[in-house]
Amino acid sequence: MFALCSIFMVGCVSDVKKEAQDEAANADSAAANRIMTIGGNMFSIPSPIQTALLIEKSGAEYDKKFLNDPKKSTTYATIYQKALNLGVYGADVGYVTIYDQSQDALKYLGVINKLADELGITGAFDEQTIKRFESNFGKRDSMLSLVSVAYRNSDAFLKENDRMNVGALILAGGWIETLYFSTQLAAKSGNKDIINRIGEQKYTLNNIVKMLTPYYDQPEYDALVDELIELSYDFDAIDIKYTYGPSTVDVATKTTTINSKTEVIITKEHLKGIAARVEKLRNKIVG
Amino acid sequence: MRTIIIAILVSFAFAANVSAQCDSIASICSKNITAKYISDGQSYRALLNGEEVAEFKATFYGGSTYRIAACSGFTAGNLIFSIYDEDRNLLYSSSDYKNASYWDFKFASTVDCTVEAKLNSNNLKSGCAAMVIGFK
Numbered sequence: 001m002f003a004l005c006s007i008f009m010v011g012c013v014s015d016v017k018k019e020a021q022d023e024a025a026n027a028d029s030a031a032a033n034r035i036m037t038i039g040g041n042m043f044s045i046p047s048p049i050q051t052a053l054l055i056e057k058s059g060a061e062y063d064k065k066f067l068n069d070p071k072k073s074t075t076y077a078t079i080y081q082k083a084l085n086l087g088v089y090g091a092d093v094g095y096v097t098i099y100d101q102s103q104d105a106l107k108y109l110g111v112i113n114k115l116a117d118e119l120g121i122t123g124a125f126d127e128q129t130i131k132r133f134e135s136n137f138g139k140r141d142s143m144l145s146l147v148s149v150a151y152r153n154s155d156a157f158l159k160e161n162d163r164m165n166v167g168a169l170i171l172a173g174g175w176i177e178t179l180y181f182s183t184q185l186a187a188k189s190g191n192k193d194i195i196n197r198i199g200e201q202k203y204t205l206n207n208i209v210k211m212l213t214p215y216y217d218q219p220e221y222d223a224l225v226d227e228l229i230e231l232s233y234d235f236d237a238i239d240i241k242y243t244y245g246p247s248t249v250d251v252a253t254k255t256t257t258i259n260s261k262t263e264v265i266i267t268k269e270h271l272k273g274i275a276a277r278v279e280k281l282r283n284k285i286v287g
Numbered sequence: 288m289r290t291i292i293i294a295i296l297v298s299f300a301f302a303a304n305v306s307a308q309c310d311s312i313a314s315i316c317s318k319n320i321t322a323k324y325i326s327d328g329q330s331y332r333a334l335l336n337g338e339e340v341a342e343f344k345a346t347f348y349g350g351s352t353y354r355i356a357a358c359s360g361f362t363a364g365n366l367i368f369s370i371y372d373e374d375r376n377l378l379y380s381s382s383d384y385k386n387a388s389y390w391d392f393k394f395a396s397t398v399d400c401t402v403e404a405k406l407n408s409n410n411l412k413s414g415c416a417a418m419v420i421g422f423k
Contacts, residue, residue: 044345044402047327050422090328144325149317151328152419156313159332171329196397203346203399210344242398244376255352255391256379260372262349262396 043207045171048091048178049144051197052098055181058191062099066181067092068286073111075287079119080220083166084285086115087173090151095181097144102137109133109147116154119166124154165215172208172224173285175201180282183275195271199264202235227281234274239265309334309415312358316417319356319389324421331418335359335406341416342403349396354421356389357381357404359414363388366416368404 068088076082093108109130116125129150136142151170158167179201186194209228215221245259309332320326333341347353359366364386370378378400381387386407404416 042331042333042341042343044327044329044331044343044420046346046348047325047422049325049328050348050351141325142322145322148326148328152317152326152330155328156310156330156332159330160310174328197348200346200348200397203344203397207344207346242373244372244374245395247378251384253391254384254387254389255393257393257395258347258378258398259395260376260378260398262398 043211045175045204045208045211047094047148048174049094049098049148051178051182052091052095054193054197055095055185056098058185058189058194060185060189060191062096062101064104066184067095068177070107070111072287073115076115078220079166080169081285081287082115082119083169084173084176084224086112086119087170087175088177088282088286089115090147090170091174091177091181093147094144097140097147100138100140102143105143106130106134121154121157124150124157165218165221168211168215172212172228175204175208176278176282176285179278183271183278186271187275195266196264198271198274199238199240199266200262202232202238202240205232205235227277227284231274231277231281234270234277237267237270237273241265309417312361312415313417313419315361316356316358316388317419319358320354320419320421324354324423327420327422329420331420333404333416334413335404335416336413338405338408340403340405342401344399345402345420346397346399347392347394348422349394349398351394351422353392353394354389354423355392355402355418356420357416357418358388359406359416360411362410365407365410365414366404366418367407368402368418371401371403373399 068085070089073085073089076085089108089112093105093112096104096108109125113125113127113130129146133143133146136146154170155167158164179198182194182198185191186198205228209225209232212221212225212228216225241263243261245261247259248257249255313330313332317326331343335341355368357366357368366388367380367382367386369380369382370392372378379390379392381390384390402418404418406412406414406416
C-alpha cells in the first residue's frame, strides 16, 4: 500500500512539475506582450495582518522570537531572497504594530524600505512613509493602514512593470511567515480559532502554488514550488466541509452577509506535521 | 521598415497610456477603501475588451467584514463584479444593485470564492478594470 502511495505521489509531483514547466513557457510569451492580465487568472492572498489580529485576539503574548531578525536583511543577496524576505518582514511589521511595539515596528520599516529600494520598487516605501508612520504612533489602525497601502502600492508597481514574479514572492513570504507564527502558537496554546485558521490555509496554499507555478523554470523558484507542493500534501489530510447558505442583504448600508458555513477538521498529528514542514521552509527562507 | 518602427512606437505609447490610465483608475478606486478599512495589500487589474471577464480566487475569513471596490473608466458603474462560492453559487452581483462601485460583505464563516469582473457594455467597450479590497 505504501509503495502504491509512493508511486502515486511521485506521479503527481511529476505531473505538477510538467504543468509548471508548460505554464512557465506560456507566462514568458504572455509577459512579452502585456503588463496586465487579459481575461486571465489572478490570486488574492489574504493579508498577514488578519491572522496577526486573530493571534492577538486569542490572548497570546507578544513574542519576539517568532520574528525574523532585521539585522539579517544585509545577508540577502539575490532578488529571490530579498523579495521573499520583504514579504516576511511585512508580516513581522504587522505583528509588532498590532502589539503596539512601535520602536520594533520602526526597525522593521527601515529594513523594508532598504529591501524595497534594492528591489527597485519606487513610490511605495520611502522616508515619507516612515515619517507618516511615526506621526501616527499610538493609532494602531492608522499605522496598519499605512503599511498595507504601501504594500498595495508596491504590488501595483511590480504588476505595472511586468515583475509579477517578484510580487508573487513577496506575497508568498508574508503568507509563510504568518503560517509560521500561527503553527508555533497553536502548538503552544492549542487555541481552536488559530488551529481553524491554519486549516483554512489549505485554500490559500493552493492559490499560492498556482500563482508561483508560471515561474517554475526560474532559478530558486522550482525548489520553493516543490516545497509548497510537499506542504500541500500535508494539507490534503485536512477535511473542510462547506455548506452553502443564502446571503442576506441590507441595501441601505450596502452590505451583504454571507451565511455559508465552513467546518475545518484537523487532527493534532496533521497539525504537528504541518508545523514541522512550515518551520523548516521558513527557516530556509530567513537563513 | 519605417512602418514597423512607427507601429512599435505607437504600441509602446499605447501601452504607456493604458498603464497610466490604469494607475489613475486604481487610485480613484482605492478612495472607496475608507479609513475604517485596512487594505489587503494587493492591487487587482486587468485590461478588458468587450465581454472578457477577469477573475481572481480569494479566501474571505469568517468574522471579518470586507469592502470590495470595482472601477473602470472615470465614472461609477462601469465595472460589474460578482462573487461565487466554491460550488459556483452566486453570492453577490453588483448588477443587482445598480452596478454599485463598492459593497461590503460580512462573512459568518471562512469562504473560498471566485470574484469575477466584466465591463458594463452599455458604457464601455474596452478599458482597464481595477479592484481593491479592504477589511475590518
